[in-house]
Amino acid sequence: MITVLYFARLREGLGRGxxxxxxxxxxxxxxxxxxxxxxxxxxxxxxxxxxxAVRAAVNQAVAAGDTPVADGDEVAFFPPxxxx
Amino acid sequence: MTVRIQTADFDVSAEIxxxxxxxxxxxxxASFIGVVxxxxxxxxxxxxxxxxxxxxxxxxxxEIVSQAQARWSALDTLVIHRVGRLxxxxxxxxxxxxxxxxxxxxxxxxxxxxxLKTRAPFWKKxxxxxxTRWVEARESDDIAxxxxxxxx
Numbered sequence: 001m002i003t004v005l006y007f008a009r010l011r012e013g014l015g016r017g018x019x020x021x022x023x024x025x026x027x028x029x030x031x032x033x034x035x036x037x038x039x040x041x042x043x044x045x046x047x048x049x050x051x052x053a054v055r056a057a058v059n060q061a062v063a064a065g066d067t068p069v070a071d072g073d074e075v076a077f078f079p080p081x082x083x084x
Numbered sequence: 085m086t087v088r089i090q091t092a093d094f095d096v097s098a099e100i101x102x103x104x105x106x107x108x109x110x111x112x113x114a115s116f117i118g119v120v121x122x123x124x125x126x127x128x129x130x131x132x133x134x135x136x137x138x139x140x141x142x143x144x145x146x147e148i149v150s151q152a153q154a155r156w157s158a159l160d161t162l163v164i165h166r167v168g169r170l171x172x173x174x175x176x177x178x179x180x181x182x183x184x185x186x187x188x189x190x191x192x193x194x195x196x197x198x199x200l201k202t203r204a205p206f207w208k209k210x211x212x213x214x215x216t217r218w219v220e221a222r223e224s225d226d227i228a229x230x231x232x233x234x235x236x
Binding site for chain 2: 005007008009053057060061062076078079080081082083084
């Protein structure tokens with residue numbers, strides 16, 4: 001299992017802030033998790049569509065599409081940041 | 085280095101006094117205060133709510149401050165960022181850098197702010213006459229952070 005977190009516009013668009021997700025053996029990186037979620041269709045397909053500005057973190061560090069994801073990890077998806 | 089994420093307001097004078105106390109080697113203190121504006125993208129803003137990613141926020145800011153300390157000679161650094169609901173004219177963020185001389189303090193303070201704007205996981209949701217809207221990231225912020233990239 002991995003923990004997946006969603007923030008800001010994504011949290012609202014997807015209707016949840018957090019979930020536990022079983023990690024299929026074929027899914028090994030951030031892009032794989034994003035594709036797995038997108039396959040749910042509807043809002044998931046829309047909010048996580050390729051080309052939309054979605055950032056990711058693995059275990060609270062900024063991640064790229066090819067950043068590895070393993071069982072027990074915390075993966076987060078969020079829009080570009082707007083603090084300060 | 086001190087990094088605090090809080091809902092409460094902060095007292096700039098008290099924070100700087102606390103940072104300087106008992107540190108006679110400090111010869112320069114640079115500070116930046118970010119404030120909520122009442123207008124953005126042509127709309128009147130009645131207030132905003134700041135969301136963040138607890139845990140990652142602190143780590144991201146600590147990493148930014150560490151990078152600043154590796155490039156400039158800072159004797160101490162303080163970053164306070166507020167979250168939750170804020171009104172126009174409220175203080176959002178405080179960055180204080182203390183050093184022996186002003187050059188290091190000015191540069192490190194600006195670097196920390198520019199990197200915080202593009203790397204620390206905060207998101208603003210504004211209240212306007214037409215409802216609420218998530219603030220979009222600005223390309224100018226990426227350009228500002230990019231200026232600090234080391235050449236070669």
